[in-house]
Amino acid sequence: MGEVKAMSRRAALGAPAALFLTAGASACAAQDQQPAARGSRLAARGSRLAARGSRLAARGSRTLVAYFTRSGNTRVIAAQLHRELKADLFEILPVASYPEDYEQTVEQARRERDVGARPPLKVMVPNIGAYETVFLCFPIWGETAPPVVRSFLAAHDLSGKTVRPVITHGGYGLGDSLAVLKSHAPNANLMPAFSMEADQERRTMTQVRDWLGQIARA
Numbered sequence: 001m002g003e004v005k006a007m008s009r010r011a012a013l014g015a016p017a018a019l020f021l022t023a024g025a026s027a028c029a030a031q032d033q034q035p036a037a038r039g040s041r042l043a044a045r046g047s048r049l050a051a052r053g054s055r056l057a058a059r060g061s062r063t064l065v066a067y068f069t070r071s072g073n074t075r076v077i078a079a080q081l082h083r084e085l086k087a088d089l090f091e092i093l094p095v096a097s098y099p100e101d102y103e104q105t106v107e108q109a110r111r112e113r114d115v116g117a118r119p120p121l122k123v124m125v126p127n128i129g130a131y132e133t134v135f136l137c138f139p140i141w142g143e144t145a146p147p148v149v150r151s152f153l154a155a156h157d158l159s160g161k162t163v164r165p166v167i168t169h170g171g172y173g174l175g176d177s178l179a180v181l182k183s184h185a186p187n188a189n190l191m192p193a194f195s196m197e198a199d200q201e202r203r204t205m206t207q208v209r210d211w212l213g214q215i216a217r218a
Contacts, residue, residue: 063087064125067137067166068149070098070105073198074168078137081166087135093122094148102202112147119148121155128156134188136181137166139199143175153184163188170199 065087067078075091082089096119098105112119125131138149163185167174174195182190 061086061088062130062132063135064090064128064131064133065135065137066090066092066125066152068092068139068146068152069137070139071200073200074137074139074166077166077168077196077198078135081135081137085135088131090125092138092148092152094119094151095122106142109141109146113142113144116150117147118151118154121148121151124155128158131161133162133164134158135164135166138168138177140167140169140172140175140177143172145177145180150180150184153181158185159187161188162191164191165193165195167193167195168198169195170202171197 063085065078065081065085067074067089068091069075069078078089081087098108111117136149136152138146141147163181165178165181167177169175174193178190178193181188
């Protein structure tokens, strides 16, 4: 899985520095084309905006992208959100990694699901209270959210935060994953999920089995 990645970026809600530079350049142009008084006002406004942006940037990102992945599909989506939103990125990891073998992982996840297990987390978000929005990215395991995602929700208070689920699945839909999110984060503002089919690992194994079956029947 690799080590936890928690990369701070400038706040997605803060105005980008490029905007302030553009505003400053526009103010300079206005001084050449319009009365000096208005140019001064524009320049002063640009300075105020720049100062406000600096304050927001100093506060750190208010958006967190938290993700759990096994095959890497969900990581690709999480990384794109991280870049596009300039959000912080956090990988959800259990203390004991899941087996590398796909079918062993499926069986372990099934057992954990059936008993309602919450595997202990390797690390927690140290400043969860600083975030206003959490993009929670994970794959569907056994028609539900992976047990380690339940652990993440149980270990972090998301009350009052906007939670946007980003879910990958193997073609069978979301199962009861949204009900799991609601029950484990009852006081969060749960938004409609973005979901997509992205289970290449399972599909690859199915295709190989079909091929081997053709060989056996030949």
